[in-house]
Amino acid sequence: MKEIVVISGKGGTGKTSITASFAVLGGANLLVADCDVDAADMHLLLEPDFAGDEDFYSGEVAEIDQETCIQCGKCAEVCRFDAIPVVDGKYTVDPLSCEGCGYCARICPVKAITNSVQRVGNLYTSSIRTGTKMIHAKLGIGNENSGKLVAKVKNDAKALAEKEQKNYILVDGSPGVGCPVVSSLSGATFVVLVTEPTVSGVHDLIRVYELVKKFKINAGCIINKADINPERNREIKDFIRKESITLLAEIPYNENFTKAMTMGKTIVEFDSILKKIIVDSWEKIKQKA
Template sequence: MKTITVSSGKGGVGKSSITAIIALYLARKQNKQIVYADCDVDAPNAHILLNLKEKDFYEKEEIFASEKATLIAEKCIHCRKCVSEDICNFNAISWNKEKNIPEFNKYLCEGCGSCSLICPAKAIVLKKVKNATLRIAKTSYGFPLVTAQLEIGESGSGKIVTEVRKRAEKLAEKNKADLILIDGAPGIGCPVIASIQGTDYIVAVTEPTPAALHDLSRLITLAKYFQAKTGIIINKYDLNLKMTEKIETYAKEQNAPLLAKIPYDERFIKSLVWQDEILLQTLSETYVPDILKAIKSIQSFSI
């Protein structure tokens, strides 16, 4: 079983659409057993692209992947040790003078436990916080989707991604799947690192703009650090041929082969807006064979 992660650095370059057509092609045309994991837990969208309805989800689980400091007020001895220097490095604790107790900013608290360790009265405890809901659905294409939605106002996206991947791996083992396909988050921070750690192959999607190239270069540097094989897809390449050339040069310099150049194709937007499965299928047959061929021939990586 292999894992492929589709990532991009910059958002909105076509990551999710390209992940979806790769999945469709492998499932429909090559009869591969795959598990689709939506690891953009901040703003997951795969369930929309795959046209899933509420009834398609057969499993739901609450994820408690982070902790937050809370005060047991009656135990507080007002010593103020928790607000002294070198305790909370995240500015999450302030002293409420009126009530003479500490107050915790839940948006800033990282759940590190430093305040709870320093408190001589054991008045500060860490409480598990529900920070996501994970769901599994059966899609009309035959493969399952594992997705999770971060709770509004919560953090810990990286830890939630790790949970999504764990569930996807379990499911893949059960189904004897050939591949786990991961749709990653934008950026290069914790959710992205959690998405590419230990993956067999990274498909880096970009577009011909200076911003996308800059973000791609940050992603490629990260991928190199994790020693993951990476290939590049330039989406909407014909919108700026000069920039496309620049990206191609960059790809050569970095030894990250160019897998495909996909033109600006309005059918992508149409398939998205109208959630048109047949159109998505057509797009997958148009563009995916070349991508898979390139991965195989250039990097001898076959799915």
């Protein structure tokens, strides 16, 4: 089983549209895992049924039992996150500020504070319209994606892919360069980097590739909106040549991307010229992975 992870340091490069296109091309032979939990948009194109709903717990948050509390204020004293304000004369935890370090709970003289795991969102195992399944999550407000959540999404995807004998797992990876993207990359057979020839596109590509390199995973690159700036496009191509990254495709600037999305379709179901480019790159990915 091959695990293909699609990432892009910067947002708005078309990563999710391209990933969803691969999902359509891979059909029933492939399982989808959406690890871009902060902006999980893939469901808009793949029509999951939100079945298999499961609560997801991560991180901890302190809670003060007001019955036991003697209002000594020691907890607020040790808290470095200003998370224990006095509300209506009582020491109270502000869950949005609490980092869950557990220091307050440890030093409370009357053990009035418990640190408990918090429900941060929901995890779904859905059937999608391409005849396969997708693992995806929805986070509550102020809750952060984590290595744990990404690992859970990927683990569930892997177990299901094994059970249903799929050949591929397709992962829509997390943004940024922190723990979630590390967890997205971990275990991958091939990484697809989606970028665009803009100053920020180039900048973020180089930053996120540092991580990919650390993991020694083979990578390919898709340059979206490739024709909006020839100079930056060359810059990207020089970079990927130097790093032995496979150039998978150069996709011209095309508003059909958005038009397709507006109709709830992927680009390969909408525009025959773009379809050819994306089919070609998918074939390359399958060979390299």
